[in-house]
Amino acid sequence: MSVTSDTGLGPQESWFQALADTTSTAILAVRRKFLYANPAAERLFGYTAEELRELDVLDLLHPDFRAQVAERVERRLQGEGDPAHHVIKVLNRDGSQHWVDYTASNFHLGGQRAVLVTAHDITARRQAEEALSREKDRAQVTLSSIGDGVIRTDAEGHVDFLNPAAEALTGWTAEEAHGRLVADVYRVVSEVSGEVLPDVVLSCLAGETVQDLPDRRLLVRRGDGRELAVRDTVAPIRAADGELAGAVLVFKDLTQLRDLEREMLHLATHDRLTGLYNRSELERRLTVALEEVRVTGISHVLCHLDLDGFRMVNDLCGHDAGDRLLQELARVLEAKLRPQDTLARLGGDEFGLLLQGGDPRQVRNLAQVLRQSVAEHRSICGEQTVETTASMGLVPITASFGSVADLLGAASGACQLAKERGRNQSHEYRLGDAALAQRHSEMVWVQRLHRALDDGRLVLYCQPIEPLEPGGERLAEIFVRMVGEDGEIIPPACFIEAAERYRIVSTVDRWVVRTALETLGGALRSRAAGELASRTFTINLSGQSLGEETFLEDVVSQIRASGVPPHRICFEITETSAIANLGHAMLFFSVLKDLGCRFILDDFGSGLSSFSYLKNLPVDFLKIDGEFVLGLSREPMHRALVESIQHVANVLELKTIGECVETQSHLDDLAAIGVHYAQGYYLGRPEPLVLGPERSLGEAS
Incomplete structure (x- = not known):
């Protein structure tokens, strides 16, 4: 155009x-x-x-x-x-x-x-402007949504931007902070000294280098005075021509993390329930104290304090009341201690006290004051007033002790002796104390048992129980053995008494029940049980375990999970244990009888009132005390007792088992009396519970 x-x-x-x-x-x-x-x-x-x-x-x-x-x-x-x-x-x-x-x-x-x-x-x-605007919007949204605080300044250190997180952490709004020096808005102090720390933004602007401060645990003091633990990083902002245009400060709130770290550190050395030091912290302090004794000869005393009858408080008032009593007594004991002393909860109702320095007689008097304070304390449980006492073992710390474990063992043994001598008593360890030596030996076995449990060095053995009548049911008793550190096989007589005294036998019983049922169940499912598949298995239990919380529930759960028919499982408990724990035993027997399991009353006849308790205990077998079996041919009284037991068993339709059968004569005597089963070395020694298609009990005898 x-x-x-x-x-x-x-x-x-x-x-x-x-x-x-x-x-x-x-x-x-x-x-x-x-x-x-x-x-x-x-x-x-x-x-x-x-x-x-x-x-x-x-x-x-x-x-x-x-x-x-x-x-x-x-x-x-x-x-x-x-x-x-x-x-x-x-x-x-x-x-x-x-x-x-x-x-x-x-x-x-x-x-x-x-x-x-x-x-x-x-x-x-x-398009470039729109793209830039979108990027700016995205950056703004990002800065607004992140949890880290962001502060931007100009080249002189005046604030020109705060994101919402920075507003919340500093206590300043963006409008209030705009144009102010960053040090006015972001004030940091040393967590250790409380002194105000230098302005890292001005330092960055002056040096034009990135300041990264990850290890400086700083506190931000907000407008309301609250202090927050933070970690911060600051970097310079440069214009397109490279000129310094300002700085950006990014900081993270570490308060919750710091609080969690402090809590974890506290829990590593303190008991959660009472707030006292825990066993590991007491052991650490005992290590230091023992070294002080060796170097300086200074006098210290270790006390082991165990509450008397605390279990009854739990039974009568519930575990909440028991926990409350422990907390109250912790405060009572703390109030009597000197600043240099250490009070720790060892576990359950046991406390350890390290009484450091001072005149030995005064330290012993302090220990008695502590014991008396427990006896004088009263705790309210509903409408009842709860009283308790404490037994205490005292051990002067001397260089003769080789380790902290020896110290704790001596204190625990002394406390146990005090408890056995009437409770609310004290017993002081003395070198050469025979009773304490026995307790120390038991503690050694307890420690060995703990290590064996941890290392998987418990094993199961079994011994046949044979019928004396043709076609009778065949049984096998399962035993636990410990494999020593050098590989020797240790019978339960060496460690079960100590386990019962120090109340860890239920741990052993749980292991035995679980392992036996898993082994038998697996063998039956794989059809690898061989001759043992036809036997009923008997498992020994301690009377203590019957009263342990959740033990019955765990046994029922293990039986159901194993797949072993309940009628093929027989639990064995001694007559004295059953009578000593009669209420728990009756409940235990009742629940498992309903499930289909059976029971043996072991060492029957050893008690003075054996027959009177039979009506309360729904057992299926009576195992006659081996002492009577061994004396059948030479002690008329023993024979009369066995005949009486057999007569009562026949009346009650119970089966009898004669143990400790070592000769054909013993076997003939039992058969003549009418005893139904026999067990002993003559019929087969205990052998490892190893199941297989060719396996049979007594084959080596």
């Missing part, structure tokens, strides 16, 4: 034609349609100038802008308006959309009003 030919301009203005043809600015003359378009305008819209003359101006505008542009054109065609600058979106022939920045002014063309438009395609710039 020629300016001179189509617009009526004279040749003298041909210079305009050359300018319009070469400029990158789109030049248009419009009324309601296009009157003129230069090459740049043709490229902007994708139409030739001739094609544009046939189009309505509004058709090439984005719908969002048509109304406002139409109004502006009409006003200018009326002669109104000064030159004005606008940004709109136009449509290209290929469907693309372009942002244009245009200026419109009034002029006359061919004697009529028209609008002269100059326009620049700013699409690339607009």
Whole structure:
């Protein structure tokens, strides 16, 4: 489209034609349609100038802008308006959309009003601005949503931005903090000294280096005075030309983590229930005290304090009341101690006290004051007043003790002797004390038993119990043995008494029940039990275990999980244990009898009232005390007792087992009396419980 030919301009203005043809600015003359378009305008819209003359101006505008542009054109065609600058979106022939920045002014063309438009395609710039805006929005959302505090400053250290996390942690709003020095907003002090620490942002700005402070455990003092543990990092911000423009400080709230660390450290050395030191911390302090004695000869005393009858408090008032009593007594004992003394809870109702230094007689008097304080304390349980006493073992710490374990063992043994001598008593360890030597020996066995449990050095043995009548049921008794550190097999007589005295026998019983049932169940499922598959197995239990919390529940669970038929399981308990724990025994027998299990009363006849308890104990077998079996042929009284037991068993329809059968004579005597079963070395020695298709008991005898 020629300016001179189509617009009526004279040749003298041909210079305009050359300018319009070469400029990158789109030049248009419009009324309601296009009157003129230069090459740049043709490229902007994708139409030739001739094609544009046939189009309505509004058709090439984005719908969002048509109304406002139409109004502006009409006003200018009326002669109104000064030159004005606008940004709109136009449509290209290929469907693309372009942002244009245009200026419109009034002029006359061919004697009529028209609008002269100059326009620049700013699409690339607009897209860059929108992308930048989106990035800024994303950054803003990110900064607003992260849990770390972020503070930005200018080059002089004045705050110009806080994210919401920084507002919450510092106690300042972004508006309040704007323009303030960062040190006013982000104040840090030393956790150790409490002194205000240097401003890390100003340090960063001065040195223009990144300051990373991960190991400086700082505290942020908020507007309300609260102190928070934080870890912070600061880095400089540089402009495009490399000039320092400010700094950004990022900090994380570590208060909960620090509190958790402190709690974990506290729990590592303290008892959770009472808040006292725990056993491991007492052992650490005893190690130091023992070394002091060896080096300086200073005098210390270790006390082992055990509450008397505490189990009754739990039984009568419940475990909550028992826990409350322990907490109360912990405070009572603490109040009587000197600053240098250590009070620890060893576990359960046992406490350990390290009484350090001072006159030995005064230290002993202090120990008695502590014991008396326990006796004088009263605790309320509902409408009842709970009283308790304590037994105490005292051990002067001397260089003769080789280890802390020896010290604790001596103190525990002394306490046990005090308890056996009437309770609410004290017993002081003396070198050469025979009773304590016995207790120490038991403690050694207890420690060996603990190690054997931890190391998996307990094993099961079994011994046949054979019927004396043809076609009778065949049984096998399961025993536990300990494998010593050097591999020797240790019988239970060496360690069971100590386990019972120190109340860990239920741990052994749990292991025996679980291991026996798992072994038998696995063998029966795999059909690898051999001859043993036809036998009923008897498992020995301690009377203590019957009263242990959850023991009965655990046994029932193990039986059901093993798959061993309950009628093939027989539990064996001594007569004296059953009578001493009669209530627990009756419940235990009743529940497992309902399940299908059976029971043997071991060592029957050893008690003075054996027959009177039979009506209360639903047993299936009576195992006659081996002492009577061994004396059948030479002691008429023994024979009379066995005959009496057999007569009562027949009346009650119980089966009898004679143990300790060592000769054919013993076997003949039992058969003559009518005893149903026999057990002893003559019929088969105890052998490892190893199940297999070729395995049979007594094959080596």
